[in-house]
Amino acid sequence: MTASTTRRTTAASSRIAAVGAIAVAGALLLTGCGDQTKSKDNGGSSSAATSKAPLFSKLPKAIQDKGVIKVGSDIAYAPVEFKDKDGKTAGIDPDLADALGKQLGVKFQFENGTFDTLVTGLRAKRYDMAMSAMTDTKDRQNGVDSDTKKKVGEGADFVDYFTAGVSIYTAKGKDQGIKTWDDLCGKKIVVQRGTVSEDLAKKQSEKCGDKGKISIEAFDTDQQAQTRLRSGGADAGSSDFPVAAYAVKTSGGGKDFQIVGEQVEAAPYGIAVSKENTQLRDALKEALDAIIKSGDYDKVIAKWGVEAGAVKEAKINGGV
The missing domain is CATH 3.40.190.10 (Periplasmic binding protein-like II)
Incomplete structure (x- = not known):
């Protein structure tokens, strides 16, 4: 996830992590909690929807009702997100999303797309968020094309969760x-x-x-x-x-x-969220802080051997 549109539309900020050996991907673990409605894995990380999850009430009502957060992702960027030998979505991002799902009580459903169309898909409301080793940059926040420096959209907010x-x-x-x-x-x-x-x-x-x-x-x-x-x-x-x-x-x-x-x-990787959806943005930040505090975040980072890129707290729009 080089990270520009930003691995990848992209401002020239990327990510520095002195990463050691990276573990080979295993199958994605599906976990649920509490009072749950089982849902089938559609190629994404899943936590069964439950109002008993600690931060369920923080989510927008529409997402509470659906029990699903749709995630736009370029699922061909191992080890950040990719299809494992069984065809399931695996990697750092899906594992972190699974941990976030336990806090929020909803399923994170990863939907594959080309990287440079993810922000467009977010604007078009095809996704609730984009999580794809996407570098948080000021250009992306402001909807500015990094090559022409012209405004091409309203931009997005980012919840920063890793550095590379x-x-x-x-x-x-x-x-x-x-x-x-x-x-x-x-x-x-x-x-x-x-x-x-x-x-x-x-x-x-x-x-x-x-x-x-x-x-x-x-x-x-x-x-x-x-x-x-x-x-x-x-x-x-x-x-x-x-x-x-x-x-x-x-x-x-x-x-x-x-x-x-x-x-x-x-530069930081960020979860991209529409600027209109501040409630989801803030819920994701709170959930990320919760898994950092609980140690679940560190477990995922250690699993993939990328400890040098770990963050100590979630930030909103920390990219430059």
């Missing part, structure tokens, strides 16, 4: 001297469209001068970008550090890629 940075990775044993973004001048990089990685590549390319611009190939998903690099179609790739580290650890049994250089662009 952007990494560069190459084919293993073939770094071609690439250590920093400056070293990419005259070379080809693959990224996910609408991400902070794409923003950084564009900005760096403008600075390259006589070294030659960076050739940037952007894809709908990070997995497609990885496939292109794996096939020899580019010199390097870039994505959020947790994602790059996971690819390095798992692709080809750890034989395909290597991370080069240091992470850049530390």
Whole structure:
């Protein structure tokens, strides 16, 4: 989740987490509590709806009645969110959503979409929120296109829940001297469209001068970008550090890629909520603070080996 529209529409702020080894995904645990109405897992995190949950009363009445929060997510960004071997939605975000669901007493239903359409889907009310390794930036908060700096919508509010940075990775044993973004001048990089990685590549390319611009190939998903690099179609790739580290650890049994250089662009991941829906925003913040206090948050973060990106408290619109 490089993090720009913001992994990914995107302002050039991303996320720095000195993440260690990342655990391979297990099946998503479905949990419920109290007085519950069972609901079938539709590919998302689920907590059965119950008015006995500690923070159920904080939710908007419409969500209480439905018992479901619809979550827009690009479910192809392991280990943040992805489909496991059984086809279920798994990862850091779904596990955190499951913990939030226990506090709020509703099911979080993840719905797959391309990353750069998630904020649009939020505006169109297809989703109640978007949770997809999305970097909280001022441009996104204000509905400003990061490339043109023109206003394109009303923006969104963010409940910040994690911190990560952007990494560069190459084919293993073939770094071609690439250590920093400056070293990419005259070379080809693959990224996910609408991400902070794409923003950084564009900005760096403008600075390259006589070294030659960076050739940037952007894809709908990070997995497609990885496939292109794996096939020899580019010199390097870039994505959020947790994602790059996971690819390095798992692709080809750890034989395909290597991370080069240091992470850049530390920034928070945020849960995006419509600016009109302040009640849901505030309920999510309270639920996040509750799972941080209870230790459930730390359990999820430790499960995925991303402790360095943990936050100590929830913040609203903490991105810059």
